[in-house]
Each structure stands twice: as structure tokens, then as C-alpha cells.
Amino acid sequence: MKVDDAPHNLEAYDTFYRTFQWKSAQKELDWFDGKLNAAYNAVDRHAHTWRKNKIALYWEDETGNEKKYTFEELSFASNKIGNILKDFGVARGDRVFLFLPRIPELFFSFLGILKIGAIAGTLFSAFQEQALLDRLGNSEAAVVMTTKELKPRIDKIRKKLPALKHIIVVDAESFITSFAHAPEELHISHMDPDDYAFMLYTSGTTGKPKGVVHSHRAILQQHMTARWVLDLKDDDTYWCTADPGWVTGIAYEILGNWSLGITSLVYAGRFDPAKWYELLAKYRVTVWYTAPTAIRMLMAADTELVKKYDLSALRHMCSVGEPLNPEAIRWAIKTFDKPFHDTWWQTETGAICIANYPSMNIKIGSMGKPIPGVTAAIVDDSGTELGPNQEGNIALSPGWPSMMHTIWKRPHKYKSYFTRHWYISGDRGMQDKDGYFWFIGRADDVIKTSGERVGPFEVESALVSHPWVIEAGVIGKPDPMRGEIIKAFVVLKNEQRKSITDKKSEEALKDELSLYVKKHLAGHAYPREVEFIDKLPKTRSGKIMRRILKAKEMGLPVGDTSTLEEY
Secondary structure, eight states: OOGGGOOSSHHHHHHHHHHTTTHHHHHHSOOBTTBBOHHHHHTGGGGGSGGGGSEEEEEEETTOOEEEEEHHHHHHHHHHHHHHHHHTTOOTTOEEEEEOOSSHHHHHHHHHHHHTTOEEEEEOTTOOHHHHHHHHHHHTOSEEEEOTTTHHHHHHHGGGOTTOOEEEETTSHHHHHHHHHSOSOOOOOOBOTTSEEEEEEEOOSSSSOEEEEEETTHHHHHHHHHHHTSOOOTTOEEEEOOOTTSHHHHIIIIIHHHHTTOEEEEEESOOOHHHHHHHHHHTTOOEEEEOHHHHHHHHHSOTTGGGGSOOTTOOEEEEOSSOOOHHHHHHHHHHHSSOEEEEEOOTTTOSOOEEOOTTSOOOTTOOBEEOTTOOEEEEOTTSOBOOTTOOEEEEEOSOOTTOOOEETTOHHHHHTTEETTEEEEEEEEEEOTTSOEEEEEESSOOEEETTEEEOHHHHHHHHHTSTTEEEEEEEEEEETTTEEEEEEEEEEOHHHHHTOOSHHHHHHHHHHHHHHHHHHTOTTSSOSEEEEOSOOOBBTTOOBOHHHHHHHHHTOOOOOOTTBOOO
16 A cells, blocks of 8 residues: 555544554554553663663753763663652553753653653743643643752642642652662553653643643654654764753654664753754764754854864754754755755644655755655645645644644644644645645744744733733744744833833833743743734734734735724
8 A cells, every 4th residue: 555545534544554654663662462651662672672781861961960871771760750650649641740951850750650651741941830820720730840949930829720739849858869769660551552641732822722632652653753754773872952841852852762772862951052063073963853943043153163073973964843944954064064854743743744854855945745654735724635836734634643632621622623534734835746845834823933832822911911011912023043033012001101201211111021921931932022002903802813913013915804993
């Protein structure tokens, strides 16, 4: 059977995957009479082979602290976490969230959670109280694992989290002692492939963040795409720069790469061009997976800087998170004598779905082609396939192994993703006559800034909570460095509006609002530009029309305004 011959209904697709492209992945992974555990396959199965003493994790922070762990040590450490969680009463299906910086305990804990059949959730360490409350409240998390530095943010909202039973502080003396004495042996839960493994919250244009839930089966696609697209091999040293608060950091910094037994680097520090080049050289990194924002920031650095480092080990580079602009690929070829290979996927897809494989001729600016076993198309809003070079919705035929299983407690939202047996991604694009896909833009208003997805509603909510603000509308504004920056249009209360007497007082007020969002939501979610306006464009039902704000900002036609209030 050829990929193009695959049927378009879910039931037939399930049979298709079991007998075709994913068959090799199933053979490579360890199963327990039809059951599996993603964490066991990522780490423990290697601890029973020659790889037991192979370095699984090189870890370094920005102060120069270094640690390294073999696959056996990683297995034992995650087993200890699993046993500690069981002592706290954590059972199958319980949600355990990790509010941790990128320290080794984050990785041990994620694996340990999956091993005992609980559901892992990851949270950016930059999240403030409201962002935490939304996610921990909706998920009804039973346990949060955090640090002494981050714990006060949880303490402030704990009374609003009735389901939260325990806060475990991983750098507290009590935990350190418990970890030292915890058993290294753990009974691994044998999970049905469709049992839930991990969940991530992603922002939409309206409403609160939504919990995207993935199953243990997802590791099949993460495993194979780490081989097919990232081209990972036994002798590689691999660096994925993503934070595990983002799906890339789970799929390709924990599960997919380690399931292949690959030595991986984690850097727990801020972006710095010289430091990044130093790490690439020091660890002899061979495969590098990073974001277009980071690539553009490297491009903006001193052009002579890269020449100071020996990067001869680097053989393959990929990008993820947002479209990779052609200039970045041309710069990479000039600088590294090799291109970055762009990949396309989403939190909801769970793994790479469209990519430029190592063996493919790259069409600069293209997303590439679907991976084997995934059927993609460009469809109109009714789900009808469109021909070559026609703009439409980038869509996938459901049933790929890493497809999300639900939106937590929102079944109707989950169903809204599907039209006529197509998963509608929310991205717009086209497919050329050679089968390459080309990204055009988001169909909604989600902002992608520096590789992070930010929902305008969250930023607007943070602004409106400020005592000076009546209303706010937020858009993404194109930016050559960050992809987009967040711009906020703010309606002030009369008394505050009157306090603006000159340009200096206006700029001070704008800075105050930006810092307020940064403090109360997340470091990456604050508006870099603020504009004061008298009234927001809204529909008669009260919905803010962000497209009108963006059109005016960009000097573009505003389109149909028949549903708007007078503006």
C-alpha cells in the first residue's frame, strides 16, 4: 500500500498505521503484551543493553555547573521519582505538573510520572500567578513539583486550587533526603497505547488556555521522526534548545531522541550567541534543533564570532516553532556550509508531520513534505481538497500516532478541529505541483513571538486587571528578529488619560503597563509596544475585532465591517 492510497476515515487509518509505516516503529520499541510505556521506551530499555553506560544527558547551566548522566543513571533517577510520587499517593491518571526551570530534576520527574501511569504537565518557569491558576485549576492537578524560588507563586493561588494535594519542592532538604533513600527499582505501569501520558496548555484567540492531551502511543511517531527527520544516529551528540514547557521539549528533548538511545545536551541558561557557539564546539554537537528566532539572533550577532569556534562536528541542523525565512537558510549555508531544515507540526499534532528530510532537495521557504504515514492536504473551509498552488487550510487526515487525544474537559473544542475527516490545523498554506507545502499564515490571531505561542486573550486579561485600564486589544506585529512582537491597544480610564501631559509621561505609562504584564503573566508574553486609543473595534456582540487592529497597524484594507459597532 502506498501512502497516497491510504483511506481517509479514522477506522481504516488505524488499520493502515498498524500494518504500514508505523510497523517498523512498533518493532523497534518494547511492548508488554500489547501495552507500552513511553518513558520506559525512552530510557529504561537502554539500561538493559550496551547503552547502559552511554551518556544520555549532558547538562550545563549559565554559571558553568556541569552534570552528566548515563542511561542507567537516568533510569534509576526517574525510578526514584516514581517511588516518591507513589508515596505521596499519586495514582494512574492523576495530573502531576512540573513548575521547574530546566534542571535535571525536570527530566527525571517527567519520566517518573509517566512510568507510574500518571499524566505529566509542564509549565514554563516564567509563568506568573494567573497563568498558573488557569492551568492548574483546569487540569485539577494533584501535585506540583517546583523549587524554593518558584514556590511562592503557587502559594499565592493555592487556596483557589482545591484539587492540589501536594507541593513538592525538589531543592528542599527533605526532598533531597527522600531522593537519596528512594528505591532505584520501580514497577513500570503497562499502559494501553491510548492511555494519557502528558498534557500541555496552548493559547487560542478566545477563552482560557486549552489542555492538549497526548497518549503513550505518541512515542511511535516521535521515535521515527527523530530518526527520519532529525537523522539521529548512535554516535551523535544532539542539542534541542527547546524548553520542555513547549511540546518540542517533550517530543524531541525527552522522548523521541532518548528512545533512539541518543546522547543529548541540555543548556539551562539564557540565549547568548558566544555561549551557544561555545556549547556546540565543546560538546561536539552533531545534530542541532532550534528555533528561527534563535537563528535570526545569531544572524544579528558579530559575523566574526562564529569563526572563533570549531563547529566541524555539526552535520545536520533543523528548525521548529515558526516559518523559517529564506534569509536564515541562506545565512546558514554561508556560515555553516549546510542549511537548516524546516519542520512543521503543532502542540496538537504531537510530533513532526511535514518536514524537509535530510535527503530532500530544499526549496528555500518551503515547509517540505509530509512524513511517511501522514497524509496532508490543502483544503477549503468545507474540507474539500484544493489543487496545486491554491491557498487554503493545511489539513491532516486523522489517525497519526501522535495526534492529540482530547482537549481536557472540552470535548466540543476537540471536535471543532475536524471537518469531513480532516484535522484543520488553523494554519493557511498551499501545496505546489511537486508536493512541497508552503506556509502562508495563521487563520486565527495566535501570536508566535520568539517561538512561543501567546494567546491575545491572556495578555488582554492581564492588562485589564490593571487599575488604569478599561479595555485592551492585542495583536502580533511582524518583527524581523522575533517573528512577531506583541502590541497592545489600550483604552485608559479618564483620570489616567488626563495624567498624560507630555511624551515623557506617556512613555512612562506604557512602560508601566508592559512591566505589569511581564510580572503577572509571563516574561515572553508582555507587549513590547503599547498604543493608547479611545475605543476598540468590536462586533455588536462585544467581540474585539483584532483583525481590524492589525489591518490598521499594517496599513492594509480592513475588509468587511458590517458586523462592527460604529468605530
